[in-house]
Amino acid sequence: MLSSIGSALPPLRHLARKLTTTAAAGKWRIVEETSGDTTTVRAVETPDPVAARQPEDQCALCTCSLPVKLAYTDVLILEQFMRPDGTVLPRQLTGICKSQQLRLERCVMQAHWAGLFPDRTIPEFDRAGYKRFARHWESDMSMYFLKQKKENGTWYYFKRYQHQDDGYKGIRAKQTA
Amino acid sequence: MCYMWQQIRQGVRWNPSERFALACRGLDLKKVKSVEIAFDPCHPDTSALRKFWEAISAPKVKLTNPAVRIKADIRNDRVPPHFVATLADGKKLRFETENMHPSDLIMRFNKLLDNPELGKSGTRPRPKL
Numbered sequence: 001m002l003s004s005i006g007s008a009l010p011p012l013r014h015l016a017r018k019l020t021t022t023a024a025a026g027k028w029r030i031v032e033e034t035s036g037d038t039t040t041v042r043a044v045e046t047p048d049p050v051a052a053r054q055p056e057d058q059c060a061l062c063t064c065s066l067p068v069k070l071a072y073t074d075v076l077i078l079e080q081f082m083r084p085d086g087t088v089l090p091r092q093l094t095g096i097c098k099s100q101q102l103r104l105e106r107c108v109m110q111a112h113w114a115g116l117f118p119d120r121t122i123p124e125f126d127r128a129g130y131k132r133f134a135r136h137w138e139s140d141m142s143m144y145f146l147k148q149k150k151e152n153g154t155w156y157y158f159k160r161y162q163h164q165d166d167g168y169k170g171i172r173a174k175q176t177a
Numbered sequence: 178m179c180y181m182w183q184q185i186r187q188g189v190r191w192n193p194s195e196r197f198a199l200a201c202r203g204l205d206l207k208k209v210k211s212v213e214i215a216f217d218p219c220h221p222d223t224s225a226l227r228k229f230w231e232a233i234s235a236p237k238v239k240l241t242n243p244a245v246r247i248k249a250d251i252r253n254d255r256v257p258p259h260f261v262a263t264l265a266d267g268k269k270l271r272f273e274t275e276n277m278h279p280s281d282l283i284m285r286f287n288k289l290l291d292n293p294e295l296g297k298s299g300t301r302p303r304p305k306l
Binding site: 009015028030032037038039040041042045053083085086087088089090091092093101104108109112122125145 | 178182186187189190191265267269271272273275
């Protein structure tokens with residue numbers, strides 16, 4: 001029995017503890033194969049073309065040499081962090097820092113309100129009443145500082161112009177006279 | 178606030194244990210006749226298979242099909258962890274679970290059984306007192 005075990009053993013390198021290296025670690029993809037009535041599902045290693053992230057790297061939005069901050073008008077940048085249905089990718093996938101991720105979400109929301117993503121909205125997007133108009137935003141935080149504009153004036157109607165029939169009293173005046 | 182903001186926040190959520198729990202909620206073994214699990218306990222990567230075994234043995238999953246036979250074969254010949262699920266119509270699904278994430282494994286299992294990959298989130302509806 002021992003000899004049969006020795007001949008069927010896989011190589012021992014598979015049992016060695018995996019050491020962490022700075023080389024690009026492979027990613028595993030699940031692959032299905034059907035033969036007859038048996039479907040085999042296994043994980044196949046695919047090499048990752050992007051190198052592993054070093055701890056001193058800055059996030060993708062921080063290293064941009066643009067002097068201005070991300071705004072809702074930077075649609076081409078925002079699109080790269082979005083899914084086809086209009087939602088934003090998680091931070092663990094894109095590798096952005098937390099503050100940039102929050103700013104990105106705010107800018108994506110503002111761009112949705114401004115109508116800059118006609119192909120990427122959900123059908124339940126609220127476009128009733130005044131919300132059907134595109135909006136303009138000063139900065140990315142302005143969605144938290146919305147103000148109601150006050151119109152000074154009255155709601156009563158004052159007649160401005162005199163009409164020639166304005167002095168006419170009607171049938172009652174004729175009867176009393 | 179508004180529905181689009183909710184959708185954005187849901188798309189941003191990345192919680193592997195939450196996704197695993199939702200995948201377990203979507204487990205439905207109606208089409209499965211038996212599951213034969215085989216692994217070597219000293220193999221370095223059996224965590225996905227062990228979690229799958231635990232998920233299958235849960236009471237709620239067993240209630241979906243009480244007639245499923247789960248057979249676990251613990252070997253000592255350094256075989257890579259795998260399981261074979263025999264369906265009611267005679268087909269077989271063989272999963273080589275080495276290097277797989279448990280939630281990916283369960284989602285793929287659900288997909289091959291024509292079930293939705295993730296179950297419904299939230300508490301179950303309860304009668305109002």
